[in-house]
Amino acid sequence: MHFFHRYLPNARIIRPEDLILAGGAAGIAAAFNTPLAGVAFAVEELGRKLETRTSGVLLSTIILSGMVAIALQGNYNYFGHFDVQEANFDIVLPILAIGIGCGVMGGFFSRMLLWPQRYRSFVVWEWRRLHPVWFAGGCGMIVATLGWLSGGMSFGSGYGITSQIIVSDVGLPWHAPITRFLATVVTYFSGIPGGIFAPSLAVGAAVGA
Structure with a gap:
């Protein structure tokens, strides 16, 4: 363009x-x-x-x-097409519980992302302003550590594993949502462009720093 x-x-x-x-x-x-x-x-x-x-x-x-x-x-879906088996009213309560839980966690996630803007005088954000490269490098090390502890589960955009969950019966370890949640938040705090889409990008900050 x-x-x-x-x-x-x-x-x-x-x-x-x-x-x-x-x-x-x-x-x-x-x-x-x-x-x-x-x-x-x-x-x-x-x-x-x-x-x-x-x-x-x-x-x-x-x-x-x-x-x-x-x-x-073609008129594709990002996560592909999948068939829904027979459904009954037994799934209503689980869907409501999961929907409400995810909504609450989504609101909590958004509030965390607004933390640097709302509390700019906080010591962590003051240090980030004075030492942006070192701060980004520290965030990269945290993301790398989360990836190592989770066996690589927290890296990347999550497209691959999410697609497998939707189209098959692949299960995830209990720590997968926690590590991905933390990795995304820390990546956003690092200030790396596009990092919120793929937390593994923050690892590059550690190398660059």
Whole structure:
């Protein structure tokens, strides 16, 4: 998108930064077959706000990327397709319990991610501001340790193991959700771009530090 900016007839109207924003959003939309996620990612993570002069470029790029992805791979689901066996009312209570529990944990997770913004004067975040590289390296070591203790279960985006759980009867050890939860939080605290999508990226911070 940045490369083709030079070939636009009104190149001065659309900034290269806007096209980079549109390209990033299109990549998210095509990867997960979720156009709305591309828009949300662009607004929340990249652009912070949706400007009128760039909204048309952004939306059209996302739509085109989705059309190309569907044309090449079909109307796919990120975790694939699976068949649901016979279901009865016995699953209602477990579904409610799991749904409420996951919702509570999701809220707790979000509050933890907001911790650095709400309590900037906390000693940990002050030290991170003064020593960002050392802090990122420490986070990388924590993530690496969690990965070693969990047998690699906390590394990566979780796509592979989640797909296996959905399509088969693969079980996970009791510590899997805990280590992945902690690894994702620590990766986010490190400040590494994209780390929240794949906690294993934080290990690179330890090497770089």
